[in-house]
Amino acid sequence: MLSKIARIQLVSSDPEVYDPCDDSFALVDALLADRANLLAHRPSICMEIGCGSGYVITSLALLLGKEEFSSYYIATDTNPRAVRVTQETLEAHGCHAELVNTDIASGLEERLAGCVDVMVVNPPYVPTPEEEVGRDGIASAWAGGENGRRVIDRILPVADNLLSEKGWLYMVTLTANNPLELCLEMRKKGYASRIILQRSTEEESLHIIKFWRDLNTLMEASEYKTVDKTDGIDPESPSKYASCNIN
Amino acid sequence: MRLLTHNMLSSNIKGVANGFPLGIEVEKVIEEKVDLNADFLKNMLFKIEWNALVEASKTLGYSELPDNAESSMLDSDDFLQKFHHALLELHLEEGALVCPETGRKFPVSKGIPNMLLHEDEV
Numbered sequence: 001m002l003s004k005i006a007r008i009q010l011v012s013s014d015p016e017v018y019d020p021c022d023d024s025f026a027l028v029d030a031l032l033a034d035r036a037n038l039l040a041h042r043p044s045i046c047m048e049i050g051c052g053s054g055y056v057i058t059s060l061a062l063l064l065g066k067e068e069f070s071s072y073y074i075a076t077d078t079n080p081r082a083v084r085v086t087q088e089t090l091e092a093h094g095c096h097a098e099l100v101n102t103d104i105a106s107g108l109e110e111r112l113a114g115c116v117d118v119m120v121v122n123p124p125y126v127p128t129p130e131e132e133v134g135r136d137g138i139a140s141a142w143a144g145g146e147n148g149r150r151v152i153d154r155i156l157p158v159a160d161n162l163l164s165e166k167g168w169l170y171m172v173t174l175t176a177n178n179p180l181e182l183c184l185e186m187r188k189k190g191y192a193s194r195i196i197l198q199r200s201t202e203e204e205s206l207h208i209i210k211f212w213r214d215l216n217t218l219m220e221a222s223e224y225k226t227v228d229k230t231d232g233i234d235p236e237s238p239s240k241y242a243s244c245n246i247n
Numbered sequence: 248m249r250l251l252t253h254n255m256l257s258s259n260i261k262g263v264a265n266g267f268p269l270g271i272e273v274e275k276v277i278e279e280k281v282d283l284n285a286d287f288l289k290n291m292l293f294k295i296e297w298n299a300l301v302e303a304s305k306t307l308g309y310s311e312l313p314d315n316a317e318s319s320m321l322d323s324d325d326f327l328q329k330f331h332h333a334l335l336e337l338h339l340e341e342g343a344l345v346c347p348e349t350g351r352k353f354p355v356s357k358g359i360p361n362m363l364l365h366e367d368e369v
Binding site: 044070071072074078080083084087096098099100101102103106107108109110111112115 | 248249251252254255256257258259266267281282284287290291294296353357358359360361362363364
């Protein structure tokens with residue numbers, strides 16, 4: 001019987017690769033909850049940045065599964081052992097995805113620009129000292145520098161470049177990353193957003209954000225630049241961010 | 248690594264003006280059948296750089312693709328089969344991708360290309 005998502009028993013592992021944890025499960029739960037929308041969306045190209053153990057990309061491939069269309073799945077990780085582990089996890093589930101060992105999407109950015117319909121990212125979001133960011137090995141899975149934003153801030157412009165007009169981005173964040181600020185920054189680039197899942201564990205509060213391009217947001221963003229700031233977006237009003245219920 | 252992925256990769260070395268397409272050095276190619284999906288192929292035809300696919304396919308030992316392609320050919324089962332085969336069923340398992348400007352090699356091992364750059368290339 002085909003699993004809806006990846007099975008932990010079939011996920012491969014390596015001491016230098018991040019095992020699936022609460023954040024991975026939260027992201028997959030969010031994707032599962034959005035499955036009907038994802039299927040209706042008919043993405044041709046789906047991408048994961050930072051595939052780690054392969055739990056998320058495998059789950060995405062399974063939940064979009066053998067329906068009427070098929071998608072091209074591509075995943076990247078800067079850790080060479082992570083891409084190997086992801087390959088093993090995919091194989092164990094009978095799934096296929098293309099894998100590239102690279103930093104974020106380096107090497108893919110020119111040709112894949114404007115092509116990715118669904119992107120999923122569980123970035124290194126933990127606030128750490130700056131020196132810990134980008135080191136080889138397993139720490140690269142979590143080390144996020146100041147406010148845990150160092151790598152997130154590099155990923156978002158890449159996502160903006162790669163996402164198609166109908167592209168959706170799902171990203172895991174912590175409260176410490178200041179999710180509302182991230183939504184505001186993406187709003188300036190014409191993205192609407194919604195926190196589609198929140199989960200608090202003993203250690204951290206996770207927010208899974210979904211971003212999508214929205215014409216109204218884009219128009220507001222251009223108006224905001226020319227109008228007096230007091231007429232602009234009120235960061236104290238959460239309903240402004242929850243208002244884009246296109247789905 | 249499928250040729251679809253090869254078609255999406257370009258040299259990321261600093262200063263390189265035209266890093267596409269990457270050359271291919273072959274050590275091991277495998278063929279793996281997957282189901283054909285015509286809608287998927289139709290979508291991909293618009294994104295693919297056709298010449299790069301034809302050349303790469305020949306390098307991997309498959310020369311059946313026509314030199315030019317246009318959307319009307321998608322009505323032909325024969326064309327679909329060939330396009331599908333070249334794009335999705337040929338895998339470069341071992342070898343390298345080569346920057347067309349600098350000659351720098353990006354190794355491909357177990358079907359996974361390594362595009363990580365050295366410090367002086369970033």
